[in-house]
Amino acid sequence: MNLKLKIWRQKDAEDKGKMVAYNVTDISEHMSFLEMLDVLNEQLVNSGEEPVAFDHDCREGICGMCSLYINGEAHGPDRGVTTCQLHMRMFNDGDTIFIEPFRAKAFPVIKDLVVDRSAFDRIQQSGGYISVNTSGNTQDANAIPIPKADADEAMDAATCIGCGACVATCKNSSAMLFVGAKVSQYALLPQGKVEAKDRVMNMVNQMDKEGFGNCTNTGACEVECPKGISLTNIARMNREYFSASVTED
């Protein structure tokens, strides 16, 4: 298939940037979206132009690097997928496709379609962990009985890959689905309860410092999340936060 692409080009973080139109030809419907961009870049390099910078790593849907807003949706029109799992069969010959970086004040564009998501790292560093001595005599995790339902829910929350699609798609650029998932995966487990209060307060504070917006419960994040992270995680974070607020010293 032949396609018209409108891609955000931005030389560096300081550049103003603009949408640039390209034509790309001979695209197989079996290609992933990133492979289509590879073909475009080959064409650009062969014609002496600067290739389009875009993030990618695993290309199997688990690294969460491919921060693309495609035709008005995070990771494109398919559901439950990252951009590398989006196939060209979702498009038609002759289509015009808009490709933009994830947009949020907390996710500044570094170049073209590459955004800086280190805000997520800083939120994680503020409390998204448990403190365990790894001196060689670490207790076997299975020594603590955990209800299957809790373990399953914690695992579901832990499947968040931190791709930022929730922020990109939220009209408020809110990171609450991400933070909710990270808070939940520990809140549900006995190992996480020790630092639960500090965790939720510190992570929420850091989230606010980074400049993310407020959640207004539109539910768009849940729909666009490639890992199907549920809104129940945001509600759990709200509960954890409220509980920590009224019981902290």
Add this chain to the structure above:
Amino acid sequence: MSNRKGTTSVGRKILMALSGLFLIVFLLQHCTINFLSVVAPDTFNEVSQFMGTNPLIQYALQPVLAFGVFFHLIMGIYLERKNRNARPIKYAMDKPATNSSWMSRNMIITGIMVMLFLAVHFYDFWLPELNTKFLKGDMSGLNAAGEYRYMEEMAHKFSNAGRVILYVLSFIFLSLHLLHGFQSAFQSVGFNHNKYTPTIKRLGNLYAIVVPAVFIFIALFHYFNQHA
């Protein structure tokens, strides 16, 4: 734990939800009392007199209600401004309708429309009441003929077609606001449960349709009652 709890994003949304739930409860009692004007006008007069003169309601609950309305408005505008600033560069192509409802994305529009209506509503009913009761000092609730005046005053307001149309449109905006707001408030205070949330959503939709519909019915009833 450096930040004050009410000033974080989660703290604000909990406060926004609590003020919204408070207004939802108030609206239900307001709707119930107003409906008495259709089915039992005398009772409506008596309840109106009670509500308008009871010290607990006038001096304790009324200021709390006024604060609740004001807080919900100011916090809503503040959060909207903050949220807009969180995305300085907008998308060239955006399809929000593919993943969220119009109501959930436009709470600020429906909310401001409701607040503009409230300004008219206060001018119509609340300010005249304050004037009669607290400036003129007439707490009797009676008209010149010695009968309760509430029913006739209400009917008089709804004799004007323009005002009735304004009220009907405003309650449609209120309905749109509640269609998202009701269930959203529960989510914000942390209540999301696989078993109960579907019921809360259904209850919210029912409330968001029935309560504004009753208000619309009351306005139309009094209009047509006088123009029949």
